[in-house]
Amino acid sequence: MHADVLALLLVWLLCACGASSRSRGRTLQTYSQIRSRRETTRTEGGVRKPGSPILKRSPDITKNPVTKSEQLLRIDDHDFTMRPGFGGPAIPVGVDVQVESLDTISEVDMDFTMTLYLRHYWKDERLSFPSTTNQSMTFDSRLVKKIWVPDMFFVHSKRSFIHDTTTDNVMLRVYPDGKVLYSVRVTVTAMCNMDLSHFPLDTQTCSLEIESYAYTDDDLMLYWKKGNDSLKTDDRISLSQFLIQEFHTTTKLAFYSSTGWYNRLYINFTLRRHIFFFLLQTYFPATLMVMLSWVSFWIDRRAVPARVPLGITTVLTMSTIITGVNASMPRVSYIKAVDIYLWVSFVFVFLSVIEYAAVNYLSTLQERKERKLREKLPCTCGISHSGQIMMSSSYSEMDAMTTGHYGMPEMNGDKRERILVQLALDKEQGAHGQGGNVRSYNSSIWIDTHAIDKYSRVIFPGAYTLFNIIYWSIYS
Secondary structure: OHHHHHHHHHHHHHHHHHHHHHHHHHHHHHHHHHHHHHHHHHHHHOOOOOOOOOOOOOOOHHHOOOOOHHHHOOHHHOOOOOOOOOOOOOEEEEEEEEEEEEEEEEOOOOEEEEEEEEEEEEEOHHHOOOOOOOOOEEEOHHHHOOOOOOOEEEEOEEEEEEOOOOOOOEEEEEOOOOEEEEEEEEEEEEEOOOOOOOOOOOEEEEEEEEEEOOOOOOOEEEEEOOHHHHEEEOOOOOOOOEEEEEEEEEEEEEEEOOOEEEEEEEEEEEEEEOOHHHHHHHHHHHHHHHHHHHHHHHOOOOOHHHHHHHHHHHHHHHHHHHHHHHHOOOOOOOOOHHHHHHHHHHHHHHHHHHHHHHHHHHHHHHHHHHHHHHHOOOOOOOOOOOOOOOOOOOOOHHHHHHHOOOOOOOOOHHHHHHHHHHHHHHHHHHHHOOHHHHHHHHHHHHHHHHHHHHHHHHHHHHHHHHHHHHHHHHHO
16 A cells, blocks of 8 residues: 555655656746847847837938948959940049158159159049938048059159058048049159259159050040149248259140050249359369469469479369269260360369479479570670679579679579670670570560460450350359
């Protein structure tokens, strides 16, 4: 009896435990389902309070973080390897430029380096998108690689690059109606054909040329967006050697025999060179060397150790100045303005050396002639004259011992020479009766020898001053 009761109790307990377990499972399943539905509601409609109705917002889809830009612009629905409006009229592409800096101007390489912001404007209806606020979207360089952009390049450029610090300096702005603004920050080194015939008193005009590489004027019409106002410059742009006089823009057509006509945009700027640096480094030293060479005209012609080194020093200094100037210049095949000034100055310095060579040679001839006259003179011990006779101071000590120095007081050298030569001429006149001709000949030798230095003191400065007046009036 007892065994039956115990068996019934065990069966009842087992049934009770199974029912409780099934009830607990249904409870857990219901809670997880409720939680899943709540998470779904939060994702779709945003966070809401329990028990409140679901409010669906309708924001501008251009600002929806869930929508991808490629999907919004329908990048995958179009072939952006083709230009906008392919098969129709040429697409207009407006351009404007802001010059950030003009870095270097090189006469040796005949080029210049410029940093600028290059902006392109065009309309591509394939990029239009719906927007309730008419706001644009801005992208970086990652989207540029997926759409069509104008293929601009710089004609006659040597080097160019787009800045990439800290990222690529590229901006793409798309408007709802399909208008596009594409801007890049680029540094370009381009060729500039300079005419250095007036260097350093020259004015140079350089151009930066922009052109489409692949599209002719039948496919792409390139133009300045706002005419001459499309070019803006930074007011702080300055160069050490040049004064920037003017920036302006022009537009022309370029023809290539194998491909056709292309629109080309020009950024023209005019530079005038500062002259003060070259005045200090070239013109003033050259002028001083020429003036220094004139000092020898006031030095006694018998002071050979003084006059010869002075002439050689000035010639070598002028050669150094000419070499230094040409070392920093291109090897052009025409004469520059600075070459004319330096070489004329060199000629003046060289002529001052030649002038002393002529003076010394004529003085030697004169001394030989007078030495022959002294050998024919009788002893003058008993001659009484108000200006006592002395030999010329141009003679050496040996000549003094030969002719005789009788302890007479020193006289002016020119006067002594005249007395001595006059005495010789009087003797020749008494002996041959032709004193007039001999006197005229010997006197002319003496006058020419001294006149070279005297005339050079006036002729050299006068001629150099006249040259400077003509030079600066032509090149200034």
